[in-house]
Structures are given as structure tokens and as C-alpha cells.
Amino acid sequence: MIYLDHNATTPVRPEVLDAMLPFLKDGFGNPNSVYLAGQRTRKAVEDARRQVAALLNCKHEDEVVFTSCGSESDVLAISGGAWQAFDDTKGARRRLVSSPIEHDAVRGQLTLLKRRGFELDLLAVDRHGLVDPGSLAAVLGPQTALVSVMHANNEVGTIQPIAQLAALSRAQGALFHTDAVQSAGKVPIDVQGLGVDLLAISGHKLNAPKGVGALYVRRGVRLVQGITGHQEKNRRGGTENVASIVGFGKACELAAAELDASARHYETLRAKLIGGFLQIPGTRLNGHPEERLANCAHFSISGVDGHHLVVALDLEGICVSAGPACSSGSSLPSHVLTAMGVDAKLATGSLRVSFGWSSTEADIDRLLAALRPAIEKLRRVPAGSL
Amino acid sequence: MKGKAIVAMSGGVDSSLAAALMAEQGWEAVGVTLKLMPREDTGFGCCGSPADISDAKRVCEALGIAHYTLNLSDIFEDKVIKPFIDAYLNAQTPNPCVECNRSLKFGTLLGLAEAWGASCVATGHYARVEEGRLYRAKDAAKDQTYFLYSLTPRELAKVCFPIGGLEKSEVRAKARALGLKTADKAESQEICFVPRRDYRGFLEERAGAGRAAFSPGPIKDTAGRELGRHEGLASYTVGQRKGLGLTAPEPRYVVGLEPETNTLVVGGGKDVSCPSFTAGAVSWTTAAPREPFRASVRIRHRHAPAEAVLTVEGSGEVGVRFDEPQRAVTPGQAAVFYRGDEVLGGGTICRATTGGNR
Numbered sequence: 001m002i003y004l005d006h007n008a009t010t011p012v013r014p015e016v017l018d019a020m021l022p023f024l025k026d027g028f029g030n031p032n033s034v035y036l037a038g039q040r041t042r043k044a045v046e047d048a049r050r051q052v053a054a055l056l057n058c059k060h061e062d063e064v065v066f067t068s069c070g071s072e073s074d075v076l077a078i079s080g081g082a083w084q085a086f087d088d089t090k091g092a093r094r095r096l097v098s099s100p101i102e103h104d105a106v107r108g109q110l111t112l113l114k115r116r117g118f119e120l121d122l123l124a125v126d127r128h129g130l131v132d133p134g135s136l137a138a139v140l141g142p143q144t145a146l147v148s149v150m151h152a153n154n155e156v157g158t159i160q161p162i163a164q165l166a167a168l169s170r171a172q173g174a175l176f177h178t179d180a181v182q183s184a185g186k187v188p189i190d191v192q193g194l195g196v197d198l199l200a201i202s203g204h205k206l207n208a209p210k211g212v213g214a215l216y217v218r219r220g221v222r223l224v225q226g227i228t229g230h231q232e233k234n235r236r237g238g239t240e241n242v243a244s245i246v247g248f249g250k251a252c253e254l255a256a257a258e259l260d261a262s263a264r265h266y267e268t269l270r271a272k273l274i275g276g277f278l279q280i281p282g283t284r285l286n287g288h289p290e291e292r293l294a295n296c297a298h299f300s301i302s303g304v305d306g307h308h309l310v311v312a313l314d315l316e317g318i319c320v321s322a323g324p325a326c327s328s329g330s331s332l333p334s335h336v337l338t339a340m341g342v343d344a345k346l347a348t349g350s351l352r353v354s355f356g357w358s359s360t361e362a363d364i365d366r367l368l369a370a371l372r373p374a375i376e377k378l379r380r381v382p383a384g385s386l
Numbered sequence: 387m388k389g390k391a392i393v394a395m396s397g398g399v400d401s402s403l404a405a406a407l408m409a410e411q412g413w414e415a416v417g418v419t420l421k422l423m424p425r426e427d428t429g430f431g432c433c434g435s436p437a438d439i440s441d442a443k444r445v446c447e448a449l450g451i452a453h454y455t456l457n458l459s460d461i462f463e464d465k466v467i468k469p470f471i472d473a474y475l476n477a478q479t480p481n482p483c484v485e486c487n488r489s490l491k492f493g494t495l496l497g498l499a500e501a502w503g504a505s506c507v508a509t510g511h512y513a514r515v516e517e518g519r520l521y522r523a524k525d526a527a528k529d530q531t532y533f534l535y536s537l538t539p540r541e542l543a544k545v546c547f548p549i550g551g552l553e554k555s556e557v558r559a560k561a562r563a564l565g566l567k568t569a570d571k572a573e574s575q576e577i578c579f580v581p582r583r584d585y586r587g588f589l590e591e592r593a594g595a596g597r598a599a600f601s602p603g604p605i606k607d608t609a610g611r612e613l614g615r616h617e618g619l620a621s622y623t624v625g626q627r628k629g630l631g632l633t634a635p636e637p638r639y640v641v642g643l644e645p646e647t648n649t650l651v652v653g654g655g656k657d658v659s660c661p662s663f664t665a666g667a668v669s670w671t672t673a674a675p676r677e678p679f680r681a682s683v684r685i686r687h688r689h690a691p692a693e694a695v696l697t698v699e700g701s702g703e704v705g706v707r708f709d710e711p712q713r714a715v716t717p718g719q720a721a722v723f724y725r726g727d728e729v730l731g732g733g734t735i736c737r738a739t740t741g742g743n744r
Contacts, residue, residue, distance in 0.1 A: 311498075312501060314454075315416070315452075315502050374501070377501035378498070380497075381497035381501050
């Protein structure tokens with residue numbers, strides 16, 4: 001199997017699995033327990049917290065709150081932050097700002113808050129999917145409770161000017177959250193340099209297992225709890241998922257150590273992929289030419305339905321996607337591409353290729369070799385693809 | 387391995403067993419469920435409702451084969467739903483299942499299957515294909531060849547109906563023996579995209595209630611005498627007896643819909659019988675015959691095929707003259723030509739000599 005969908009999920013690295021195994025066997029103590037067996041797992045959790053904090057360049061380790069996934073981190077940040085700001089100001093701060101290209105976890109939570117009485121401003125993006133900081137400045141005010149703009153987009157890979165957006169927001173006293181699920185481990189993330197209050201990441205996108213995530217919460221920022229309980233310094237209840245947290249920590253450590261090397265590796269793969277792909281007639285590259293992730297590329301292909309192409313490639317043993325895995329099978333064109341002004345028909349012909357730690361040039365060669373005939377055959381299907 | 391076979395799976399027992407049999411026969415079976423309705427929330431049993439997709443997926447998991455959901459709702463809307471609505475607005479009674487088979491299952495899906503490197507598309511239809519020729523199913527009560535006549539020789543070379551040689555009871559028994567979760571699932575028989583069988587409500591919602599086909603008008607007998615009022619021609623079909631609201635000593639049947647004057651014409655049993663008609667949009671499963679020939683002709687699902695002489699006109703239309711006049715030859719419905727068990731072809735009834743749209 002050629003796996004080129006690392007934006008959907010990633011394989012667990014062997015070093016990560018090895019780090020986890022003791023905590024699925026003898027190291028089962030509850031890290032909140034008094035006795036030694038608990039103290040040992042507590043140490044493992046706190047070691048992992050340091051590893052995650054290091055990847056994000058947190059000022060304090062305890063700014064990392066472990067959660068069950070990236071979506072939970074987003075929900076805790078947005079809902080917890082919005083309600084805290086609302087409560088602290090007796091309802092004066094009741095406006096939210098976001099972008100139209102967010103992940104569904106963010107979009108869904110914003111929609112819920114809107115139903116509960118918050119007002120929502122969505123900033124426009126340009127044809128590369130980039131938010132203009134000037135448009136944020138125009139809507140910010142003393143009523144703004146929270147701003148949430150993703151770091152790197154999960155479909156087209158465009159990276160937002162987070163530092164600028166966060167500075168503008170905090171100058172108005174608004175909380176700033178960014179969903180960095182797709183960028184963590186792929187590009188350097190420095191929460192202090194970015195100046196964000198909240199930042200969400202996920203384990204399974206960087207070679208840790210599914211079921212673990214983290215939220216960076218800048219010291220001093222308070223959140224209304226989602227899952228109530230005293231764990232994670234009263235910020236997130238529930239007994240810690242020790243083994244997965246340990247794996248997550250190890251994966252962050254590996255990612256941090258290899259950041260430069262993997263960036264160079266990804267650039268090589270990406271150049272090869274794009275060079276080969278765009279030789280196929282009727283194709284184009286989406287996303288920002290420079291401000292983007294190195295590990296992925298998103299293409300439009302005329303006259304082909306991306307889902308049909310995904311099936312064709314899967315039958316050849318190659319995994320890629322037509323869009324985010326969470327919305328597979330939806331008939332609607334992607335909200336990201338729509339917001340970027342991509343024509344609805346062209347948006348149907350989308351293909352996202354994303355690589356990771358295990359990807360090789362041979363994988364790209366295999367994909368490119370299979371792509372052209374698959375596209376040509378699908379274009380010949382009568383009334384078929386499009 | 388015989389190669390790849392795409393199995394169209396609705397989530398029902400028939401296509402579930404079709405997938406199992408293809409795998410058993412050594413094909414590399416790949417299940418595909420077509421999602422035909424655009425909305426996610428269609429609660430009723432249309433192809434591609436969430437519950438049906440999930441059933442098809444569970445069956446494929448149990449069989450250890452791949453499964454994909456394909457959203458063909460745009461093509462379904464264009465090729466099936468819109469023509470269905472237009473037909474009713476034009477006083478015809480359409481047959482959407484024929485069109486769905488033609489355009490989707492053996493049109494787009496077959497095309498995609500070929501592009502995916504599959505050598506065949508299998509479905510859970512009750513019909514048989516032998517050496518590229520189409521025959522009625524072993525289970526006469528379940529036979530679905532009426533909806534499959536539009537298969538061309540090229541298509542017949544690439545389709546498989548693995549349950550066509552089985553009785554429905556055998557299908558269920560085999561599905562149970564294999565432990566398929568759909569073994570005892572109830573059948574769906576209504577038009578899949580019309581909720582609660584309320585096709586009039588569906589038409590009004592889609593076309594707008596103000597259309598002429600929904601306005602009341604006179605019911606007249608064949609001599610032109612007004613007998614009552616109808617609720618809009620879209621609610622009637624040729625041969626219909628119930629729901630006319632007439633009290634008459636003799637049974638009255640709809641014999642014609644006249645959209646020009648918004649008149650529903652009714653008559654006695656004799657008026658609704660028809661000695662001949664013309665079929666258009668004709669398709670042949672083998673080479674088209676040149677000379678007039680005898681065949682038995684089925685003019686609706688479950689109609690016992692009636693003997694007739696068929697003449698292929700220069701235009702490609704086919705004139706059908708029955709030995710014995712047949713009841714309710716309905717414009718818009720399919721006419722399918724059989725020789726014994728073999729399906730020769732068929733078309734859409736466009737003009738009937740008596741009854742129908744005169």
C-alpha cells in the first residue's frame with residue numbers, strides 16, 4: 001500500500017509504540033493515585049507534557065492540557081474561551097470572529113455558540129485561502145470575545161499570518177485561538193512568537209496514536225470547563241490516557257528533533273509531485289504559493305470527480321483523498337474551496353496528496369504513474385465524472 | 387481470480403447475496419452503493435439512505451471486500467427525477483426504474499467500473515444473462531427484465547446478474563446460511579425517491595403547485611359528456627379505476643388524459659383496450675430486426691406478455707399490433723419485447739391507437 005494521505009492520519013512510529021507499551025502493561029497506575037504505581041505514571045504524563053511543550057515552545061509546561069483529540073481541543077478553546085470572556089464581562093463580550101475555511105470541529109462549535117446568542121463574523125479569504133489581517137482589524141472591538149483562525153488549512157495547506165492576527169486580537173482584549181492540528185510537527189510552532197492564547201494540536205496527525213490531543217492554554221487564560229473534573233489542573237476532567245499521552249510526547253520529541261530534515265524531505269517530494277502532476281493536462285495547484293505546508297499539495301482536475309479518482313487509485317493500492325476524510329461522500333463542494341472562489345464544478349475534481357515521515361520518492365513515482373491513466377480513463381466515462 | 391467485478395449494492399438482500407456469490411465465484415468483488423438523493427436526511431428507503439449504505443458496508447466487511455459510496459445524485463436528478471416530473475406534467479406515466487438502470491447502473495457506473503479496471507458490473511436484479519443475451523429470471527414473480535430491456539449488446543457483455551437463477555426464497559435462505567445481516571430485510575418496492583408513495587405531493591413540491599397538471603378539470607366520457615371533476619391530470623394514469631369519484635352502473639376506467647383541454651376521459655372496459663401502439667426510444671439487446679416479426683410484449687411490470695406483430699419503422703420506432711387488444715396501454719410506460727424467455731428489446735409507449743392520448 002502506498003499511503004499518501006498523512007493529512008488524514010499518520011502511522012504510529014515504532015519508537016512511539018515502544019514508548020507506549022509499558023503503560024499498556026504493568027504501568028497501569030492511575031497518575032492521580034497516591035502510591036508509587038501512580039507516581040510513576042504521573043511522571044510519564046509530566047515528561048510527555050514537557051515534550052509537547054518543547055515542540056510548541058511553551059513558556060511553562062503546564063500550559064499544555066491533554067485532551068482526547070484535536071476536535072476536543074478546539075471545542076474546549078472556543079466554547080471555554082467564549083463563555084469565560086462572556087461571563088467575565090457580564091455578557092459585554094459576545095462577538096466571535098473566525099474564517100470560512102476552518103475545520104468542521106471549529107465550524108460546528110461556532111455555529112452552536114451562535115445559536116446560544118453569540119454573534120459571528122467570518123473573515124473573507126483570498127483565492128489562495130489567506131485571511132487579510134486588515135479585515136480582522138475592521139471587525140474587532142470591545143465586544144469581541146474570541147477570534148479563531150486556523151494555522152494551516154487541512155485541505156490546501158495555506159498558512160495564515162497568525163502572529164499578526166493574534167496581536168490585533170489581543171490588543172482589543174479578545175482571546176485568540178488557532179487550530180494547529182495540521183501544522184504541528186510539520187512546520188515550527190512557537191506559541192510565544194505567535195502570541196496566541198490558545199492552540200490546538202492532535203496526536204494522530206504526527207505519528208502518535210488516535211485518541212489523544214492537546215490544547216496550549218497561555219498561563220493566565222481561564223476557560224469554562226467542558227469535561228468537568230479536577231485533572232489537568234481543573235481544566236479537563238477524566239483520568240489521563242497515559243499510554244497515548246506518552247506516545248504523543250515521544251512523537252512530539254521526534255518531530256521537534258527532525259523538523260528541519262523532514263521539511264527538506266517534504267520539499268523534495270512536493271517538488272517532484274507538483275512537477276509530475278501539472279504535466280497532466282487540465283490540472284492546477286491550489287493554495288498559497290509560499291505560505292503553505294510543505295508536506296501536502298492540493299490539485300484541481302477538470303472533468304473528473306475527485307471521489308471517482310480516489311476509488312481508482314485505491315483499487316491500485318494508493319491512498320489519497322479528495323478532501324478531508326471527515327466529509328468523504330458529501331456531495332457538496334468543499335467549503336474551503338468555495339470560500340477561495342474555486343468554481344463548484346472544478347472543486348468537485350479535487351485531489352489532496354499529503355506525505356509524512358514514512359513517505360519516499362518511490363511513493364510519488366508510483367502515484368504519478370497511476371494518475372495519468374486513471375484520469376484519462378475517468379474523463380472518457382460518458383456523463384460520468386462530471 | 388477472474389478479475390475485478392463492481393457489485394452495485396442497495397443495502398438489500400438481493401444485492402448482498404449478489405456480492406457474496408461474485409466473491410464465491412472467484413471474482414475480486416468490490417461493493418459500490420450509489421447515493422442518489424442529495425440530502426443527507428432522506429429518512430425513507432431510497433437507494434443510498436444512510437441506513438442502507440451502512441447495511442451494504444456491513445455486508446462487505448463480513449465478506450472481506452472493499453466498499454465505496456458513490457454520490458451520483460446530480461446525474462440521478464438530471465436523468466431520472468427531472469424526466470419523471472416532466473412526464474407527469476405532460477400527461478404521461480413515466481417509468482423511472484428503466485431510466486435509472488439505463489443512465490446510472492449500466493451507464494455511469496458501468497463506465498466508472500471500466501475506468502477502474504473492472505471487467506463486469508454485477509447487480510441483484512432478477513434476470514439472467516447467458517452468452518451476452520438477456521433472459522427472464524428463474525423466479526417469474528420476481529423477474530425484473532421489464533426494467534432492463536435497454537441493455538445493449540455491448541453492456542450485456544459486461545453485466546452479471548448472479549441471483550437471476552434463484553428463487554427469492556432461495557436468495558433469502560442462502561443469505562441466511564452465509565449470515566448476511568440483510569437476509570431478512572424487508573423489500574422496497576415503491577418508487578425510491580418519492581416519500582410515503584405520495585407522488586402527487588412530491589410533484590407539487592418539486593414542480594410548483596400552480597402547474598396546469600395539478601388544476602382540476604372535467605371528467606368526460608368518450609362521447610364528450612361531463613361526468614364529474616378531476617383533481618389535476620397528474621393524479622391519473624390510463625387504466626385507473628379507483629379514485630375517480632364517479633358513480634356509474636358500469637365500471638369506469640381512465641382511457642385518456644387530454645392536457646390541451648385539461649380533460650380526463652373515462653370509458654368502459656372496451657374503451658380502455660387497445661389493439662396497437664407505437665413505441666419510441668427503442669433499444670435492442672441484439673441486432674435490430676429488419677422484417678416484421680412476432681414477439682410477446684409486456685406493457686407494464688407483471689403484465690402477462692401478449693402476442694403481437696412488431697414492425698420496425700424507418701424512424702426506429704416500433705409499431706406493435708396485438709393479436710388480442712390489451713388493457714391500459716399507457717403512454718410513458720415501457721413496452722418490452724420477448725421471444726420466450728429472451729428479452730429482445732423494448733421502448734417507451736408513445737402513441738396508442740385506442741385509449742391513451744388520442
